[in-house]
Amino acid sequence: MQLLNTIVAGFKEIWAHKARSLLTMLGIVLGVASLVGMSALIKGMENGMKESMIAMGGADKVLIREEDVPPDQEHLADQAPGRTMYDVIGLRESAPLLRLVSPEMRVNGAMITRGDKATWPSECVGVWPAVLEMNLHTMGHGRFFSDIDEEEARAVCVIGTGIRDELFGSPEEVGHEIIPIGETIQIRGQPFTIVGMLTHYESEEERREREARANAPKQEQAGPQRRRGWGRGNWAFWRKNTTVYMPLNTSYIRFRAAGDRDGIPDWRLSDIDIKVRDMGVLEPALQQARNVMMVSHRGIEDFTFQTQENNLDQINTQIRNTRISGGTIAGISLLVGGIGIMNIMLASINERIREIGIRKAVGASGFAIFSQVLVESLVIALLGAAAGVVASYGMVWLLAHITPTGNLPVITPFALIVAVCFSAFVGVVAGLFPGLKAARLNPIEALRYE
Secondary structure, three states, X not given: OHHHHHHHHHHHHHHHOHHHHHHHHHHHHHHHHHHHHHHHHHHHHHHHHHHHHHHOOOOOEEEEEEOOOOHHHHHHHHHOOOOOHHHHHHHHHHOXXXXXXXXXXXXXXXXXXXXXXXXXXXXXXXXXXXXXXXXXXOEEEEOXXXXXXXXXXXXXXXXXXXXXXXXXXXXXXXXXXXOOOOOEEEEOOEEEEEEEEEOOOOXXXXXXXXXXXXXXXXXXXXXXXXXXXXXXXOHHHHHHHOEEEEEHHHHHHHHOOOOOOOOOOOOOOOEEEEEEOOHHHHHHHHHHHHHHXXXXXXXXXXXXXXEHHHHHHHHHHHHHHHHHHHHHHHHHHHHHHHHHHHHHHHHHHHHOHHHHHHHHHOOOOHHHHHHHHHHHHHHHHHHHHHHHHHHHHHHHHHHHHHOOOOOOOOOXXXXXXXXXXXXXXXXXXXXXXXXXXXXXXXXXXXXXXX
16 A cells, blocks of 8 residues: 555656656657667568578578688699589489589570560579579469470570569559560570569568558559669569579570680589488588589589578677667667656755655655655656657657668567566666655755755
């Protein structure tokens, strides 16, 4: 009952000085909104990064990258073979811990044209059908390459929806979906027939925006439709949508066999991607793959393995650093709000010195005085925290519309709990000194105060 009376007295004191209390709570409101908003942005960034990592092939995908030879092999650098089909054959036949091997041969300078329209793909590569599972692709229309396409080096290709939109028109522009199967496009001036089109890839945020546009009433646009670039959307999905695939043998015969300026054919691969049978045997599988490649490279180590686990570690490190820096800034805002509470409580005590003297003279203990001041400080902090939680939703809504990323900020219950608890802690700390000062007042001297 005593605690309830103290809380009621605290609310009455706050209500008696509404404007002053509101301005005091403003620091806590801004601090809580900043903390929750920063956490929401970071969570959205984390979700987007992990979504991109999964879209590019999943955690079990490993990239075999070209690497400079180690210092002790520099004298063999000119003999380094690079990544070749010998590596692919060796990995398929002698590395049983691998379940998938996907070679790629990039076509450099591959401008795609159709009539007077032209575009540059994110990648134009010769591949095997294994690339579908390797990069988690799904066929939307048509088919992928057959063994006959590969053997005869046919001029066929599979495109992403982004290439379709640039050369044939997007569904938003023409009012319906165009399926360009059987159409002919030019790749570096050579005609290729489209035999398949990949499904359209998009992030959750892009999907929500597309559905919202579809459900919104049609309005006249003031200018040309704005295309989403990788800066606003998700880079991984943009890359998958603007991909052009052709048979591996086709890319070699049509774009590599003629050779460079010296007439030397370039038979090296641009990439070799692998997937392990089980993540539990990742390290043995990589060691197995390394042993195979050391044989095919005649002992020259001009390659390295890049795992998605490395990317995940980088993501976690980046998120942790961002969370620490952002949390520190938001925490400082709350501390500033706590200083405001302390100042206003000291001012309140100076105004109520005579009242405190009377209470102590009629029997109030120092602890009762201290607890009332502490409760008033805590109530101000909690009211500010409650208002800050409400304001944080508005701040996150605003951030979702002005931030240059397509990752939707996500408010988590943990962030709300941390913000409220930290606000309560700040309120308690801010009330300690004023409460001790009030509890130690001498009632005789306090009664003399005018």
